[in-house]
Amino acid sequence: MRTISKNLSNLTRSGIRMILDKAVLLEESYHLEIGDPGFDTPEHIQEAAISAIRGGNTHYTTHAGMPSLREAILEKVTKENNIGARFEQIGVTPGGVFAVAAAMMAISEKGDEILIPDPGWPNYHTQSVVIGLKPVYYHLSLDSNFQPDISSIESMISSRTRGIVINSPGNPTGAVFSRQVMQDLLEMCEKHDIYLISDEVYERILYEGEHFSPASLDPDGRVISIFATSKTYAMTGWRIGYYVAPQPVAKAMGRAIESYLSCASSVSQVAAQAALTGPQDCIAEMVRSYAERKDICVEALKKAGIGYATPQGAFYLMLGIADTGLGSYDFSTQLLDATGVAIAPGLTFGPKSDQIIRISYCANKEDVEEGIHRMCSFYQACTNV
Numbered sequence: 001m002r003t004i005s006k007n008l009s010n011l012t013r014s015g016i017r018m019i020l021d022k023a024v025l026l027e028e029s030y031h032l033e034i035g036d037p038g039f040d041t042p043e044h045i046q047e048a049a050i051s052a053i054r055g056g057n058t059h060y061t062t063h064a065g066m067p068s069l070r071e072a073i074l075e076k077v078t079k080e081n082n083i084g085a086r087f088e089q090i091g092v093t094p095g096g097v098f099a100v101a102a103a104m105m106a107i108s109e110k111g112d113e114i115l116i117p118d119p120g121w122p123n124y125h126t127q128s129v130v131i132g133l134k135p136v137y138y139h140l141s142l143d144s145n146f147q148p149d150i151s152s153i154e155s156m157i158s159s160r161t162r163g164i165v166i167n168s169p170g171n172p173t174g175a176v177f178s179r180q181v182m183q184d185l186l187e188m189c190e191k192h193d194i195y196l197i198s199d200e201v202y203e204r205i206l207y208e209g210e211h212f213s214p215a216s217l218d219p220d221g222r223v224i225s226i227f228a229t230s231k232t233y234a235m236t237g238w239r240i241g242y243y244v245a246p247q248p249v250a251k252a253m254g255r256a257i258e259s260y261l262s263c264a265s266s267v268s269q270v271a272a273q274a275a276l277t278g279p280q281d282c283i284a285e286m287v288r289s290y291a292e293r294k295d296i297c298v299e300a301l302k303k304a305g306i307g308y309a310t311p312q313g314a315f316y317l318m319l320g321i322a323d324t325g326l327g328s329y330d331f332s333t334q335l336l337d338a339t340g341v342a343i344a345p346g347l348t349f350g351p352k353s354d355q356i357i358r359i360s361y362c363a364n365k366e367d368v369e370e371g372i373h374r375m376c377s378f379y380q381a382c383t384n385v
């Protein structure tokens with residue numbers, strides 16, 4: 001009998017992608033749903049990739065990545081993240097997305113539990129299900145600006161819990177966890193002897209506070225740090241992520257790369273090396289533009305009297321829609337149909353997030369400006385009926 005995996009067929013699709021699929025069919029649409037920077041990859045990075053292609057750097061690399069790139073990563077995480085790591089602890093993946101999956105695979109067996117945030121990036125849920133883990137959501141509430149409640153998280157830890165995924169600066173929350181919060185989370189992990197998977201792909205996109213890598217405090221090899229060039233350098237299509245993990249975990253993650261992918265693209269690895277070792281002023285320029293777009297959104301929401309959580313980092317803004325009487329999918333589809341504005345429904349980020357929506361403001365400025373104004377008018381029309 002020919003069958004299709006129930007595990008895969010029953011997997012919930014990302015609500016962001018569902019809205020995007022509909023939006024691209026419209027003649028006029030405003031893309032405030034997807035987290036893809038509206039900038040081209042900086043020119044010096046493009047040039048490095050072109051030279052790699054012309055120079056024949058178009059073959060497999062070792063599974064954990066080109067040694068020269070791993071050296072560049074080692075230097076970066078040592079200097080910028082204060083992580084005391086060795087070369088063997090570093091690996092390169094096709095996008096941060098696979099580093100998260102490899103981390104989950106490396107620390108668990110089928111049936112084990114993993115704590116993930118609600119609201120959180122939808123792939124944490126789908127990946128754990130694909131791998132055969134049981135995802136257990138911990139809630140981050142809009143009222144507490146999406147900061148973690150450690151005692152409530154602690155109450156969810158069972159004998160099957162193998163790790164917790166945290167994400168700061170956060171998607172979709174825009175929240176940044178302080179050094180103290182990281183320290184508290186790490187103490188909780190030590191107490192219950194579980195791993196901390198720290199997703200730091202938005203580390204450089206900050207408006208207030210500072211980014212703190214919990215691995216810099218790691219007492220005994222329990223933190224797996226995940227980074228990517230995707231958001232920092234507007235390189236989402238190049239697909240380069242990387243990790244720093246305790247040595248036995250890094251080795252197991254390397255096995256996952258070898259089994260599923262062989263290695264990340266050699267051309268993209270050269271581009272990533274140019275990104276990490278080349279001029280860094282492009283980051284500040286892009287972050288300045290995101291800050292400007294954030295301010296446009298905040299001003300529009302204030303003017304319309306719509307409440308929101310102030311983003312400290314990443315390029316997302318969350319707002320409550322309870323007043324509209326609509327669930328987040330209804331709100332998103334009706335908004336798209338009525339105005340051409342695509343946003344992300346909260347429910348895709350977790351079961352307790354149906355009363356919120358996410359605005360992504362990394363698209364081009366004109367789209368963000370027009371999109372947020374249309375969204376505010378739609379919101380007001382919903383609350384006036």
Ligand code: PLP
Pocket residue numbers: 035094095096097098121167170171199201228229230231236239240241
């Ligand atoms: N982690 C978070 C929180 C994300 O939002 C994303 C992408 O949107 C990723 C990881 C994966 O990034 P990449 O494009 O490098 O795979």
